[in-house]
Amino acid sequence: MGDTLKKKYSWVAVAGAVAVVGATLTAMPTQAAIPSITIWADAPRLPGAKLYAQIMKGKVNVKVELHDVADLVQKVALFNRVKKGWPDVVFGNPNDVAVLQGANNVLQLDKYAPASFWADMKDGNSWCRGSDGKTYCVKNDLAQTVLWVNTKLMKDFGYTVPKTMDDFAKIGADIAKNHPGYSLGSLGNLGMYSSFLWPSQCPVNQATGANVVKISPKDSKCTRATALVQPMIDSGVLSTEAPWDAEFLAKYGKPNKVVMTIGPSWFGEFVIRPAESWAVPAGQITAKAMPMWAGEKVNYSGEWGGGIYTVSPHSKYPKEALAFAIFMVSDKRNVVTVKNPDGSTGAPTFPASKIGNALWKAKISADKYYSEDPYPAMLEQSTKIFPLEKPVSYDSNAAMEGTHSNELRKTLKAQTALDAFATYVTNLAKQVGYKVTQ
Numbered sequence: 001m002g003d004t005l006k007k008k009y010s011w012v013a014v015a016g017a018v019a020v021v022g023a024t025l026t027a028m029p030t031q032a033a034i035p036s037i038t039i040w041a042d043a044p045r046l047p048g049a050k051l052y053a054q055i056m057k058g059k060v061n062v063k064v065e066l067h068d069v070a071d072l073v074q075k076v077a078l079f080n081r082v083k084k085g086w087p088d089v090v091f092g093n094p095n096d097v098a099v100l101q102g103a104n105n106v107l108q109l110d111k112y113a114p115a116s117f118w119a120d121m122k123d124g125n126s127w128c129r130g131s132d133g134k135t136y137c138v139k140n141d142l143a144q145t146v147l148w149v150n151t152k153l154m155k156d157f158g159y160t161v162p163k164t165m166d167d168f169a170k171i172g173a174d175i176a177k178n179h180p181g182y183s184l185g186s187l188g189n190l191g192m193y194s195s196f197l198w199p200s201q202c203p204v205n206q207a208t209g210a211n212v213v214k215i216s217p218k219d220s221k222c223t224r225a226t227a228l229v230q231p232m233i234d235s236g237v238l239s240t241e242a243p244w245d246a247e248f249l250a251k252y253g254k255p256n257k258v259v260m261t262i263g264p265s266w267f268g269e270f271v272i273r274p275a276e277s278w279a280v281p282a283g284q285i286t287a288k289a290m291p292m293w294a295g296e297k298v299n300y301s302g303e304w305g306g307g308i309y310t311v312s313p314h315s316k317y318p319k320e321a322l323a324f325a326i327f328m329v330s331d332k333r334n335v336v337t338v339k340n341p342d343g344s345t346g347a348p349t350f351p352a353s354k355i356g357n358a359l360w361k362a363k364i365s366a367d368k369y370y371s372e373d374p375y376p377a378m379l380e381q382s383t384k385i386f387p388l389e390k391p392v393s394y395d396s397n398a399a400m401e402g403t404h405s406n407e408l409r410k411t412l413k414a415q416t417a418l419d420a421f422a423t424y425v426t427n428l429a430k431q432v433g434y435k436v437t438q
Contacts, residue, residue, distance in 0.1 A: 035317040036061040037088040039324055042069050042307075044270075044348055045091050045140070047341070048334040052327050060320050069093050069307070073395065076105050086314040089321035094127055094306050097137040098391030102432065106136045107311040112322045120330065124352030124382075127391060128308060131210050136310070138325040141349035143264040143306035144381040145195050146287040148272060150280065151371040153182070153259045161260075165291045168262075169228050175259060176235035183252040184232060185261025187408060188242035190304045192229070193400045195262035197418070198302025198386055200225040200293055204422055207390035208437065213429050216438040217415070217422040224293070226414035233412055240409045243271050243278075253278035262290070264304035265378045269348040273369060287374035290381055300386040306352075329353040336363050350378055394428040 037060060041049040046066055053062035065087070067075075072092045079085040080103060092100075100106045110118065118125075118135065128137035147168075149161055157179060162168040168184070175182050185191065197204060202222035206214040216222065232238040241248040243263070252258050258278065263271065265287070272278050272285055292299040309325035311318050328334050330353040336346045351357045365373045403424045408417035426436050 034059070034061055035320045036063070037315070037317050037321050037324065038063045038065065039321075040065050040067040040072070040087045040090040042067065042091055044340075045307075045328065047338045048328050048347065049324070051333060051338050052324055055327075055333070060317075060323075062324070069096075070398070072096055073099050073103070076100060076103055080105065086312040088315040088317065089309055089311050089324050091140065091307050091309055093397060094139075094143075094303065094308055095391050095395065095397055097128060097308055097310060098393045099395060100310055101130075101136060102393035105310075105312060105314075107313040107315065107318055109135045109138070109311060109318075109322055112311075112319045113326060117326055117330075120354050121352060123354070124357075126387070127306070137308040138322070138329060139352035140307040140309060140325075140329055141266070141305075141347070142352050142382050142385070143194075143266060143303045143349070144301040144378065144385050145199060145262050145264055145290060145304060146301070146374075146377050146381050147260060147290055148263050148267055149260045149286055149288050150256070150258060150284050151286060152284040153256075157259065159259070161288050162291045165228060165293050168291050169232065171259070172232040172235070172237045176232070176237050179259075180236075181251075182237075182257045182259050183239060183261075184237050185258060185263065186239040186241050186243045186245075186248055187229065187233070187414075188240055188245065188248075188405045189401050190397065191242065191263075192225075192404065192408065192414065192417070194264065194302040194304035196225045196229060196302075197222065198389055199262075199290060199300045201300065201386055201388070203388075204418070204425070205390075205392060205396050206388045207392050208388075209435075211433055212435045212437060213392055214437045215422050215426050215429065217418045218438075222418060223415065226418055230414050233414060240405075240412060242405070243267075249277070256280055256284075264306075265350040265381075266305065266348060268370070268374060269344075274342065282369045283371050285374075286370050286372040287377040289377050290384070298384055299381075301381040301384050302389075303385055305349075330356040332359050335359045350382065392429070392434070394425065394432050394434075396425055396428075399425050399428065 039049050049064045053064050056062050069092050125139045128135055128139055130136055159171055172184050200221050202225055203214040203216045203219050208214050229238055239248050272280050290299040290301055311321045315321050329351055334347060335356045336359050339345055346363050351360050361375050365375045404417050404421035407420040429436050
């Protein structure tokens with residue numbers, strides 16, 4: 001065979017081989033990239049988030065970052081300016097859904113989870129449904145207020161559990177007279193708002209329309225709340241500090257001098273029980289139903305917290321981001337068995353998911369720390385959160401924690417503090433386009 005013919009066949013062979021290889025490469029399925037999501041979680045949610053990252057290894061790359069929920073809105077505003085940096089899914093304060101909506105940084109979620117999940121969340125997720133009927137967040141937990149009772153101190157002092165707010169106030173007067181140095185709790189942070197103003201139906205944050213909010217501190221359902229607590233502030237039975245402030249811990253928490261207090265369903269696990277907080281001994285604490293305000297037919301609760309998960313519209317993997325929230329609210333591995341740094345297990349708060357809630361009920365009802373099962377009162381009050389409080393696109397909670405609490409500590413006057421808060425948030429509301437009614 002001549003050199004020319006050899007070269008010809010050599011090129012044909014090479015070309016054929018390349019063609020075969022090319023066909024083979026074309027026929028092979030492409031390797032799909034593993035989805036990647038970034039989660040922002042606060043400290044109580046961190047163990048569950050880290051567990052989720054382990055479970056999803058090889059399926060979804062999950063990056064977990066600890067963050068302060070109070071910084072979320074400010075950081076998102078920065079990311080919006082620089083057009084990068086958004087996490088895929090975040091745990092935040094309940095009102096963040098409205099604030100982030102105003103910043104165009106909340107994804108509408110309905111299509112990213114099966115109908116069965118939204119059916120499971122129907123009762124517990126009303127805060128996350130917009131006026132358009134669509135869903136913009138997932139409620140992690142309910143933070144309904146209940147009456148936390150120290151059954152030992154109540155027995156020692158001869159008190160019965162109050163059925164009305166007037167009875168609550170009478171016990172406060174008796175403590176001031178006959179058991180000075182004992183307490184019925186505190187009003188700082190969101191204490192006054194969630195435990196007294198909201199259950200009293202006081203309109204200082206009632207969104208009555210898409211851009212209308214009622215702020216009326218002189219309404220009778222506000223003034224009855226400030227009038228009820230004022231004598232207990234004057235006597236020291238109600239503190240103006242927050243329940244975790246050093247002064248309150250030193251005077252009432254650590255010495256086990258809180259006879260009862262209105263507080264959220266998470267108080268037992270976060271405030272009353274921990275060794276670094278009140279450290280109330282086992283067998284002394286339970287939760288009871290909220291006392292009734294005079295003239296009412298429903299003993300409403302407020303909410304103190306009750307976090308939410310939101311997904312960024314900038315996420316490349318919204319379904320995977322939402323799947324994390326679903327795991328946190330309804331999966332037994334988080335709700336019941338995840339290991340926490342303090343040695344406890346499971347989620348510490350009342351799940352908004354019915355599935356998660358049933359799992360959590362079994363856990364807390366069997367907990368021998370409580371003198372009686374606290375779950376029935378929590379369940380009852382979870383259906384009685386006064387519903388006219390709605391998310392607003394300004395930070396009313398920060399104003400309550402700041403303006404209201406600071407004014408209350410300074411003046412020791414409940415109505416003065418409420419008036420100062422109302423003036424401040426009225427200006428905030430108008431700045432973002434709300435019509436304010438009184």
